[in-house]
Amino acid sequence: MTDTPKISLKGLHKQFGPKIVLDSIDLDIMPGESMVIIGGSGSGKSVTLKCILGLLHPQSGSIKVDGEETIGMGRKDRKRIQEKFGMLFQGAALFDSLPVWENVTFGLLAAGKAKRREAKEIAIENLRSVGLSPDVAHLSPAELSGGMQKRVGLARAIASKPEIIFFDEPTTGLDPIMADVINELIVERVKEMGVTALTITHDMSSVRKIADKVAMIYKGNIIWSGPRNDIDNSGNAYVEQFIHGRAEGPIQMEVLKA
Amino acid sequence: MNFLAVIGRITFGFLQATGRLGVFAGTAISHMAAPPFYFRSLLQQMMTIGYYSLPVVGLTALFTGAALALNIYEGGSRFNAESALPTIVVIGIVRELGPVLCGLIVAGRVSASMAAEIGTMRVTEQIDAMSTLSTDPFKYLIAPRIVATTLMMPFMLVIVADVIGVMGGFLIATGKLGFNAGNYMSVTMDFLEIKDIYASLTKAAVFGFFISLMGCYHGYHSRGGAQGVGIATTNAVVSACMLILLSNYLVTEIFFAT
Ligand SMILES: Nc1ncnc2c1ncn2[C@@H]1O[C@H](COP(=O)(O)OP(=O)(O)OP(=O)(O)O)[C@@H](O)[C@H]1O
Ligand SMILES: [Mg+2]
Numbered sequence: 001m002t003d004t005p006k007i008s009l010k011g012l013h014k015q016f017g018p019k020i021v022l023d024s025i026d027l028d029i030m031p032g033e034s035m036v037i038i039g040g041s042g043s044g045k046s047v048t049l050k051c052i053l054g055l056l057h058p059q060s061g062s063i064k065v066d067g068e069e070t071i072g073m074g075r076k077d078r079k080r081i082q083e084k085f086g087m088l089f090q091g092a093a094l095f096d097s098l099p100v101w102e103n104v105t106f107g108l109l110a111a112g113k114a115k116r117r118e119a120k121e122i123a124i125e126n127l128r129s130v131g132l133s134p135d136v137a138h139l140s141p142a143e144l145s146g147g148m149q150k151r152v153g154l155a156r157a158i159a160s161k162p163e164i165i166f167f168d169e170p171t172t173g174l175d176p177i178m179a180d181v182i183n184e185l186i187v188e189r190v191k192e193m194g195v196t197a198l199t200i201t202h203d204m205s206s207v208r209k210i211a212d213k214v215a216m217i218y219k220g221n222i223i224w225s226g227p228r229n230d231i232d233n234s235g236n237a238y239v240e241q242f243i244h245g246r247a248e249g250p251i252q253m254e255v256l257k258a
Numbered sequence: 259m260n261f262l263a264v265i266g267r268i269t270f271g272f273l274q275a276t277g278r279l280g281v282f283a284g285t286a287i288s289h290m291a292a293p294p295f296y297f298r299s300l301l302q303q304m305m306t307i308g309y310y311s312l313p314v315v316g317l318t319a320l321f322t323g324a325a326l327a328l329n330i331y332e333g334g335s336r337f338n339a340e341s342a343l344p345t346i347v348v349i350g351i352v353r354e355l356g357p358v359l360c361g362l363i364v365a366g367r368v369s370a371s372m373a374a375e376i377g378t379m380r381v382t383e384q385i386d387a388m389s390t391l392s393t394d395p396f397k398y399l400i401a402p403r404i405v406a407t408t409l410m411m412p413f414m415l416v417i418v419a420d421v422i423g424v425m426g427g428f429l430i431a432t433g434k435l436g437f438n439a440g441n442y443m444s445v446t447m448d449f450l451e452i453k454d455i456y457a458s459l460t461k462a463a464v465f466g467f468f469i470s471l472m473g474c475y476h477g478y479h480s481r482g483g484a485q486g487v488g489i490a491t492t493n494a495v496v497s498a499c500m501l502i503l504l505s506n507y508l509v510t511e512i513f514f515a516t
Contacts, residue, residue, distance in 0.1 A: 055386045079392055087390045093383040097375075107391035110398060112294065160391065 004067045006031045006164060006196040007052060012061035014047055021047050022058065023220030029213075034190055034197040036207050036228075038242060039217035040251065045200040046090060048217070049166050052198075053085060054078055065164075086162035090169045090200075092153040094141035100127070100152055101137035107160040126155040130185055147178040154182070158189055165190065167199040171206050183209040204243055207231070216242060218251065282475050286404055289396040299402040307368050307403075307470075308410030312418060314367065315360050319419040322355055323347060323426025331435050343437070344445040347427035352454045353514075356420040358506050361465035364407075364415060365472075365498040372403055372473025373494035377480035377487035385478070400478070404470040411466030412459040420458055457513040464509060465502045472498040 005028040012025040021044040029035045039045050050056040052063055054070065063070045065081055073081065094103050101123035108114040114122060124134045130151040141149060150170060157165055167186060171179035183206050190197045190210075199210050207214060208228065215225035216239050224236045231243060241249030327347055334340045376399060379385050385395045424446060431437040472494045480490035 050386065053386075053390055055389060079394075082390060083392050085390055087387070089383050089387055091383060093387040095379075095384055095387070096382075106388075107393065110294075110296070110391065110393040156387075156391070 005029055008064040010062040012058050014058040020220055025222055027222055031196055034210055034212045036199045036211035036214050037217055043217050044220055046168055084163045086157035087166040088153045088157045088170055092149040096141050100139050104155045104159050126159045130155045147174050164196045169200055171203050186210055283471055285396055286400050290401045296398050296402055300406055303402045303406035304410055307406050308414040311364055311367055311415055314363055315415050315419050316422050318359050318363050319423035320426040323351055323423035324430045326350055327427035327430040343431055344442050345449045348424050348446045348450050351423035352420045352458045356423050357416050357458050357461035360416050360419040361502040362499055365469045366495055369469050369473035369494040369498040370491050373477040373491045374487055376477025377490040380480050381483055400474045403474055407466040407470035408463055412462035416462035461509050464505050468501040469498045
C-alpha cells in the first residue's frame with residue numbers, strides 16, 4: 001500500500017439553488033480499502049458519489065483520484081479517469097433497450113474492445129460470477145426481478161475490470177437472504193479483484209459485512225469516520241442513534257408531526 | 259409584482275434557454291465530428307426514423323396532393339385558369355407542402371419518441387450509467403439521432419413526399435378532372451426547376467436537424483419522473499413544430515424572395 005489515497009475529497013461543497021446538500025466533505029479512501037458511507041435518507045450520499053464520478057459539478061472543493069485533481073478536467077482526461085470507475089446504481093439503471101448480455105458488456109462493446117461474439121461469452125462469464133445462469137443473458141432487463149437487476153448491475157460494474165467500484169445501496173428493496181447474497185458477492189468480487197470500494201448503505205448488516213472503514217454523513221458533513229470495529233463504541237451520539245435506528249436522539253428527521 | 263421585473267425575468271429566461279440550447283447544439287455537433295462513431299446506432303436510427311416513417315409520410319402526401327388538385331381546379335375555374343393546375347400542384351408540393359407537412363408529421367413521430375426515450379433514460383439514471391461506462395451519451399445517443407434525422411428527411415422522406423404528393427394531384431386530375439396524362443406530366447416537368455428541388459431538400463435537412471435537436475434536448479434535460487418525461491415530450495413536439503414553421507419562412511425567403 002502506498003500513501004497516496006485512491007480517492008481524496010477536501011471541502012467538497014455542492015448546492016442545488018439555495019439548498020445546500022454537501023457542506024464540506026473531507027474523506028480519504030486508501031487503495032484496496034472498502035469504505036462504507038452511512039447516513040439518513042436525503043443526506044447527500046448519492047450526490048457525493050455523482051460528484052466523484054463527474055456527473056455533478058460541485059461548487060467548490062477538491063476531488064483527487066490517485067493524487068490527480070479531477071475538478072475542471074477536460075473531456076479526454078475525464079474519460080481516462082472514468083475508466084477507473086465502475087458503479088452499481090441505486091436503481092440498477094440497466095439499459096432497457098438492450099438485452100442483459102449487452103448491458104453487461106456495454107462498456108467493452110461501445111469502446112470497440114470486444115467483438116459481439118466474444119462480448120457475449122464475457123457477459124455470460126460475468127453473469128455466472130454473480131450467480132446468474134446463462135439463459136438470463138437474452139432476457140430484457142424489464143423481465144428480471146429487482147434482485148436479479150441488481151446482480152446484472154453488479155456484473156456490468158465489474159465487467160470492465162475497474163480499479164474503483166461504487167455501490168449505491170446495493171441491498172435496499174431486497175429480502176434479507178438476497179441482501180446477504182449480494183453482500184457476499186460484493187465482498188468476494190472486491191477481494192478477488194483487489195479493487196477499492198465505496199459503498200453507500202442504510203443496512204447495518206451490510207456495513208458489518210462489507211466495510212473496512214465506515215464514515216457517517218449528516219447535514220452535508222462527515223461527522224464520524226473510523227474502522228468498522230469501532231462503530232459499536234464510537235462515542236458519537238449520532239452514530240449510536242443511527243446504528244440502533246432510534247427515533248429519539250440528536251438526529252431530527254424532517255417529518256411533520258400532526 | 260413590478261411590471262419591469264416581470265419583463266426582465268421573461269427576457270432573461272428566454273436568453274438563458276436560448277443559450278443553453280445553443281451550447282447543447284454546439285456540443286452535439288462537436289461530438290459528430292470526432293470519433294468514436296457508433297455506426298450501429300446510426301443505422302438503427304436511420305431505419306426507425308426514415309424507413310418506418312414512410313407509410314405515414316406517403317399517405318399524408320398522397321391525400322394532400324389530391325385535395326390540392328381539387329381545390330385549385332375549382333378555384334382556378336372561376337377565372338378560366340384550370341390549365342395552371344399541374345404547375346401549381348408541383349410548385350406547391352415541392353416548395354412548400356411536401357417538406358412542411360412531412361416535417362410536422364415527423365416532428366410528431368420522431369421528436370416525441372426521442373424525448374420520451376432519452377427522458378426516461380435520464381430519470382432512471384441510464385444516462386449517468388452510460389457515462390460511468392466511459393461512453394459519452396452525446397456520442398452514443400444524441401449524435402446518431404441528429405445525423406440520422408438530418409439525412410433521412412431530405413434523402414428519403416421529403417423526396418418520397420414530393421413524388422407522392424405530385425402523384426396524388428396527377429391521379430385526381432387525370433382520373434376525375436379529365437386531364438390528359440402525358441400532357442399533365444410534361445407540363446409538370448417543364449415547370450419544375452432545379453432550384454425548387456434544392457429548396458425542398460434544404461428545408462428537409464433543416465427541419466430534420468430541428469426535429470432531432472428538440473427531441474434530444476428536451477429529453478436530455480428532463481427531470482422528475484414520469485411527469486417530467488411527459489412535459490419534455492410535449493415541449494419537444496411543440497418547439498420542433500414552431501421551429502419548422504419559422505425556419506420554413508426563412509429558407510423560403512432566402513431562396514425565392516426577389
Ligand atoms: N439533480 C438534483 N437537483 C436538485 N436537487 C437534488 C438533485 N439530486 C439530489 N438532490 C437533492 O439532494 C439531496 C440529497 O440527495 P441524495 O440523492 O444524495 O440523497 P441520499 O443520501 O442518496 O438519500 P437516499 O438514501 O434516500 O438515496 C436530496 O434532498 C435531493 O432533493
Ligand atoms: Mg441515494
